[in-house]
Amino acid sequence: MGFAALNPSYTCHELLPMTRKRPQELRSHRWFGVNDLRAFGHRSRLRQFGYDSQDWSGKPVIGIINTWSDINACHGHLRARAEDVKRGILQAGGLPIELPAMSLAEPMVKPSTMLYRNFLAMETEELLRSHPIDGAVLMGGCDKTTPGLVMGAISMGLPAIYVPAGPALRGNWRGETLGSGSDAWKYWDEKRAGNITEKDWAEIEGGIARSYGTCMVMGTAATMMAVIEALGLALPGASSIPAVDSNHMRMCAAAGRRIVDMVWEDLTPARILKPASFDNAIRVHMAMGGSTNAIIHLIAMARRAGIALDMQRFDDISREVPVLANVRPSGKYLMEDFYYAGGIRGLMAQLRERLDLTCLTVTGKPLADSLDGARVHLRDIIHALNDPVSTAGATAVLTGNLAPRGCVMKPSAADPRLLKHRGPALAFEDYNHMAREIDRDDLDVTPDHIIVLKNAGPKGGPGMPEWGMLPIPRKLLKAGVRDMLRLSDARMSGTSYGACILHVAPESYVGGPLAFVQTGDEIEVDAGARRIHLHVTDEELARRRSAWRPPPPHYQRGYGAMYSAHIGQADEGCDFDFLLAGERLPEPEIH
Ligand code: FES
Numbered sequence: 001m002g003f004a005a006l007n008p009s010y011t012c013h014e015l016l017p018m019t020r021k022r023p024q025e026l027r028s029h030r031w032f033g034v035n036d037l038r039a040f041g042h043r044s045r046l047r048q049f050g051y052d053s054q055d056w057s058g059k060p061v062i063g064i065i066n067t068w069s070d071i072n073a074c075h076g077h078l079r080a081r082a083e084d085v086k087r088g089i090l091q092a093g094g095l096p097i098e099l100p101a102m103s104l105a106e107p108m109v110k111p112s113t114m115l116y117r118n119f120l121a122m123e124t125e126e127l128l129r130s131h132p133i134d135g136a137v138l139m140g141g142c143d144k145t146t147p148g149l150v151m152g153a154i155s156m157g158l159p160a161i162y163v164p165a166g167p168a169l170r171g172n173w174r175g176e177t178l179g180s181g182s183d184a185w186k187y188w189d190e191k192r193a194g195n196i197t198e199k200d201w202a203e204i205e206g207g208i209a210r211s212y213g214t215c216m217v218m219g220t221a222a223t224m225m226a227v228i229e230a231l232g233l234a235l236p237g238a239s240s241i242p243a244v245d246s247n248h249m250r251m252c253a254a255a256g257r258r259i260v261d262m263v264w265e266d267l268t269p270a271r272i273l274k275p276a277s278f279d280n281a282i283r284v285h286m287a288m289g290g291s292t293n294a295i296i297h298l299i300a301m302a303r304r305a306g307i308a309l310d311m312q313r314f315d316d317i318s319r320e321v322p323v324l325a326n327v328r329p330s331g332k333y334l335m336e337d338f339y340y341a342g343g344i345r346g347l348m349a350q351l352r353e354r355l356d357l358t359c360l361t362v363t364g365k366p367l368a369d370s371l372d373g374a375r376v377h378l379r380d381i382i383h384a385l386n387d388p389v390s391t392a393g394a395t396a397v398l399t400g401n402l403a404p405r406g407c408v409m410k411p412s413a414a415d416p417r418l419l420k421h422r423g424p425a426l427a428f429e430d431y432n433h434m435a436r437e438i439d440r441d442d443l444d445v446t447p448d449h450i451i452v453l454k455n456a457g458p459k460g461g462p463g464m465p466e467w468g469m470l471p472i473p474r475k476l477l478k479a480g481v482r483d484m485l486r487l488s489d490a491r492m493s494g495t496s497y498g499a500c501i502l503h504v505a506p507e508s509y510v511g512g513p514l515a516f517v518q519t520g521d522e523i524e525v526d527a528g529a530r531r532i533h534l535h536v537t538d539e540e541l542a543r544r545r546s547a548w549r550p551p552p553p554h555y556q557r558g559y560g561a562m563y564s565a566h567i568g569q570a571d572e573g574c575d576f577d578f579l580l581a582g583e584r585l586p587e588p589e590i591h
Pocket residue numbers: 074105106107141142143180213214215219221
């Protein structure tokens with residue numbers, strides 16, 4: 001059931017109140033504005049920084065949650081950009097306080113950044129709750145940082161504006177453009193097939209990441225930045241600005257100015273996020289040909305906001321909205337090109353008739369105002385609705401006896417011949433099993449096989465790693481095979497491509513049917529009919545189920561143990577059960 005069905009009536013555009021907050025109503029007033037011993041201590045500590053009463057009296061305190069770190073090149077510029085945000089806050093009469101948070105560098109954090117998305121969400125929420133903060137600027141962009149920051153901010157409920165890190169410049173190799181991830185996978189396969197040399201490979205390594213900023217294909221980062229803007233939580237056009245463009249600095253300062261007003265207006269995420277704004281975000285996701293990861297994150301964010309959203313809604317909208325952005329991995333260009341073509345505002349202008357333009361944004365105005373004057377300058381990069389890049393759809397949600405609660409695939413990034421296919425399974429029990437076997441010259445595999453990986457889900461990975469673009473066996477690569485049906489309970493990087501079926505729920509680690517697949521079983525996939533079926537009798541499946549024993553737990557203590565005890569499945573957004581929307585938590589006592 002889609003969430004429109006669960007929420008049959010709503011209006012999105014809520015008129016702002018005519019009155020503005022008074023200084024004594026600021027949350028930070030409880031720390032700095034009262035006349036007692038505790039406030040004396042708080043104020044004296046601000047003076048320790050060299051501040052005077054003019055710096056804080058009656059001014060909103062803005063927390064800048066910054067996910068900069070020395071090991072996250074996607075956010076390498078955010079240390080400097082925080083100064084631009086502060087400039088804007090000061091211009092508008094606020095007091096900026098920068099609060100560093102976990103950086104979640106996608107390529108560096110192991111075993112998976114997804115293990116820590118909820119950690120960042122908790123950190124964001126508690127940083128805001130425990131400090132004298134009236135409003136928040138959320139600085140991030142590398143995959144899980146965006147949902148982590150936004151989920152935490154939704155739960156805290158203070159006015160918040162998201163500042164996207166922005167994509168890096170195009171990669172370059174011998175005059176060819178290179179896209180993060182997508183071209184790494186592509187040339188890795190060419191290297192494994194013996195078609196490029198070690199020297200070529202080293203040159204590609206030096207040319208694929210040319211500037212600070214996020215992956216510059218339509219991966220999870222670009223998708224999530226766009227989706228958050230479509231939800232109304234970022235300034236219009238912010239999400240497409242390349243990280244190193246001077247417009248990015250100006251956008252940061254503008255966000256700093258805007259959050260101060262948002263505090264006076266009490267413009268909280270709860271007033272912006274409505275079912276219709278999530279529909280808008282999903283439509284933009286589909287038109288972008290966005291990452292499958294966005295499904296998990298949007299479900300998690302909606303549920304934090306108390307809005308019921310499930311995978312079926314993505315499938316429904318996928319059938320209505322074709323891919324318009326001609327950006328890798330579904331298309332040809334990169335995010336820098338997308339910006340020059342008109343960026344997210346240009347793309348959303350193509351979808352005008354499909355969007356709810358009354359939805360409120362951080363501007364305090366309806367979405368319609370954000371699209372005023374938006375145009376497309378390069379038609380081969382942003383297509384019109386009547387001339388889409390692909391009608392195959394960015395997302396298909398399949399169900400069947402192998403995935404009772406669903407699984408997803410990205411038809412627009414798959415070889416069309418594999419969208420309807422029946423073949424024998426080649427099953428691996430876990431990642432190490434697959435890694436040991438996949439390149440054996442005597443592997444018994446044909447292009448018609450369906451490669452199956454188990455124990456790669458939220459609990460089994462652990463952290464649902466991005467292993468879902470399972471490797472093509474080397475003997476088939478050498479024979480020229482470049483796509484096969486692949487099936488797992490893992491996620492897939494948004495930069496990945498191919499006929500990969502992901503997010504199988506429930507996962508194999510907890511006894512989902514995927515756990516019982518054996519090599520040689522026939523599996524049938526029909527993306528058009530949204531069906532996946534394991535051709536094994538119910539009796540045989542029951543026999544395998546009764547013989548199955550759960551694998552041992554990954555963690556005995558620490559965060560991992562808490563994660564394992566509380567993590568939800570992919571169709572639920574992989575949030576912790578104790579972080580879902582519920583009673584508003586009390587403000588901390590100030591003693
Ligand atoms: Fe940071 Fe891709 S590695 S966005």
